[in-house]
Amino acid sequence: MHQCREDVLAFTKQLVNTESIVNTAGEKAMAHSLYKIVSEFSYFIKNPSFVTLAQTIDDIHERYNVLAFVKGTKGTSNRTVILMGHIDTVGIDDFNQLKDQACFPEELMKMLKHEELPISAKEHLDSGDWLFGRGVLDMKSGVASNLYLLKYYSEHPEELDGNIVFLAECDEEDSSHGILSALKVLKNWKKEHGFDYVAAINSDFVSPRYAGDVNRYIYKGTVGKLLPSFFITGAETHVGSCFEGLDPNFIAAELTRQINYNPELCNEAYGEITVPPVSLKQTDLKPSYTVQTALSAYVYYNFFIHSWSPKDVLDKLKEQALIAFKRALASFDERYKQYSAASKEPYVELPWAPRVFTYEEMEQLLTKEHGNAFVLHMNQFKQGLVLNEELDTRMFAARVVEEAWKWMKDKNPAIILFYSSLYSPRIELTGKTSREQALIDALDEAVEAVQPSYQHPIVTRNFFPYISDMSFVALSDNEEGIDAVSKNNPGWGTKHYVEYQDIRDLNVPVINIGPYGVDAHKKLERMEMTYSLEVVPNLTNLVIRKLLA
CATH class of the missing domain: 3.30.70.360 (Alpha-Beta Plaits)
Incomplete structure (x- = not known):
């Protein structure tokens, strides 16, 4: 396994330190900050056109996605894997008097030591293996994992027979302007660089499904x-x-x-x-x-x-x-x-x-x-x-x-x-196409390889149970299903519009391998570092290697 914990942790803190609440100027600041980080990798200094800061389309807010790619030199394959994650967060008002520390995990954790906390939160705080703060779980540690892999492959393109695309999108927490706008860039790159998108790996957070649940979940497809x-x-x-x-x-x-x-x-x-x-x-x-x-x-x-x-x-x-x-x-x-x-x-x-x-x-x-x-x-x-x-x-x-x-x-x-609102499409990933089967096989092999070195069960399920941007990279609905949305939304075409054809054009099988933690969207949002900073990047990397071998 890659010894990546410290690198992913450093990226996580760097991303968390920039407040990026959805529908605020922080989203723009976050995208610019991330763009700067990626642009300074030596690969992108040599290939500046391989990284882009792309403004969202038809959006009342000024905000951006950051996209970058590394072209593998091991062979001539055009197979391409997308690593995706969102850079916006929910608000911080629930932190009350700790608002100023919400985006600074170390400071926040010092302050929390003097607060009355639920038993599990106190145990996590004292354990040294949990990181607290807005966005650490949902989902900047996931983006940090992808960022680590982008950097690694930008330094070792000779290990890839194919390409990886890094996508960090805004506005996941509200209206998905980020991913819907990013589809245009992904389609352009497909045309311009011949990318053959074979899989997408989202890195949104996962949590216990019920009290006492010790499983760490990976999801194929989404609700x-x-x-x-x-x-x-x-x-x-x-x-x-x-x-x-x-x-x-x-x-x-x-x-x-x-x-x-x-x-x-x-x-x-x-x-x-x-x-x-x-x-x-x-x-x-x-x-x-x-x-x-x-x-x-x-x-x-x-x-x-x-x-x-x-x-x-x-x-x-x-x-x-x-x-x-x-x-x-x-x-x-x-x-x-x-x-x-x-x-x-x-x-x-x-x-x-x-x-x-x-x-x-x-x-x-x-x-x-x-x-x-x-x-x-x-x-x-x-x-x-x-x-x-x-x-x-x-x-x-x-x-x-x-x-x-x-x-x-x-x-x-x-x-x-x-x-009266956005339809986030369901995605079934069942192995009905060779691409779906290849992704399922790669995931199963990756879990089998990593499980012995991690104490808790890593369990695969069929549907990611929360709303996420996974919904906008593939489509399981037919025309009739989508027509029911457009013909029965009174704001369609004026207040609200989605180019579902863009999703159909991309139509890439998607899984979710993301950080593990609890209390997302709450004051005590926190993630377990061993799983999130070590297991997640290594699992994701193994899936990439199986698909682009």
């Missing part, structure tokens, strides 16, 4: 993530005559009861199962207090997938929404009857029936009813709305649906189902 969203309309009334209207919050509550934590909505594939959906927002769209019930409500849920497509998810959730709507109306009716009996006021049969549309269905209906007038109006509305930078993609989508609803002739209560 997909969607944000199914529901615009719910009711029938407005004065709260003093509450049964004359239908509160959309009542339907929203029933919908959340139906969808939240529902095991029926877990997607099993290859013996692995996603966590169920959970609500990330639930609100009505009343701008201020009045004694009228709300006109509409808005909810959205996190939704992970392994084998389902975005279209499958719409079909399943339309069914769930219908169940929830029926239950809400039945419950409303029962309570209304009880109230009528108690108050001696007459009961009137409910005038509403459950209605659920996808955004695509509503748009088709309105285009059919109103023709070009509706299409023109909505295009102008969206163009105007884009100027409001305070609206994120999710609220933008809700406002578009709200505007379209005004054109509905039948204003009876309804649920409109749509997507």
Whole structure:
């Protein structure tokens, strides 16, 4: 095994010391700092065009990716392995009075010795084998591992029959502008240098899956993530005559009861199962207090997938929404009857029936009813709305649906189902192509070689369980699956757009070999140094060597 611990640790600290919170100027500073580090390797002094600082495309923030490559001289192969990792982090507000030390591990750890800590964190702090600080785990130690390998091969290109590409991308923690922009550079290099991308190795962090789990995980492929969203309309009334209207919050509550934590909505594939959906927002769209019930409500849920497509998810959730709507109306009716009996006021049969549309269905209906007038109006509305930078993609989508609803002739209560955010595609890596099989074989052999020298089990699983930029280097969905995303996202083409064809063009099998630790995104974020600084670079290196032998 390479004795790389001290080198990778030095790179880790150097990267962590530059604060690079997503959507701040720190991302730009981080990219410039990293570009400077790489540019000063002797290989890149001789080959300055082999390293680039590439600005993101169609992005309201000025930020950059750093990409570099080493061309092997051992043979004439064009096989190329991409080493990728993100350089942005989440914020540091949770560090409170230790904010100034958040990006300086040594100083932070000295201060933490005087804090009251959970037992495991205290043990880690005292062990001498754990490093604390924002970004040490997620995921600057992973980038440092890749940086070490880039430097090594820049000094020993004669050991490579093929090439390695180093990619450090920004904006992973928010909207993936980094990786989506980097695809353009990777495609250009493919054309210009004839690179044949055979594999990508991501270096995002891994954690225990449950309390007491001692495994260190490596992942083939990744979970997909969607944000199914529901615009719910009711029938407005004065709260003093509450049964004359239908509160959309009542339907929203029933919908959340139906969808939240529902095991029926877990997607099993290859013996692995996603966590169920959970609500990330639930609100009505009343701008201020009045004694009228709300006109509409808005909810959205996190939704992970392994084998389902975005279209499958719409079909399943339309069914769930219908169940929830029926239950809400039945419950409303029962309570209304009880109230009528108690108050001696007459009961009137409910005038509403459950209605659920996808955004695509509503748009088709309105285009059919109103023709070009509706299409023109909505295009102008969206163009105007884009100027409001305070609206994120999710609220933008809700406002578009709200505007379209005004054109509905039948204003009876309804649920409109749509997507309001980025779709991070799922990736299955099963060995169905020779490239996939070659990567799986290389990984299995690498684990077998390294395991005897490391005390904890190194275990391979099929789906990386968190959102990551792995989602944007390959595509397991067909056209129909992707169409379900573009046709059902009201912000598509104005507030939000992804060139999924770029992903399809690259389509490289991807695995994740990353640092191990706990409490990512939290104040006590920390990584185990032996695994992260020694095992990770060596495992990654063995996979490279098997693929580019």
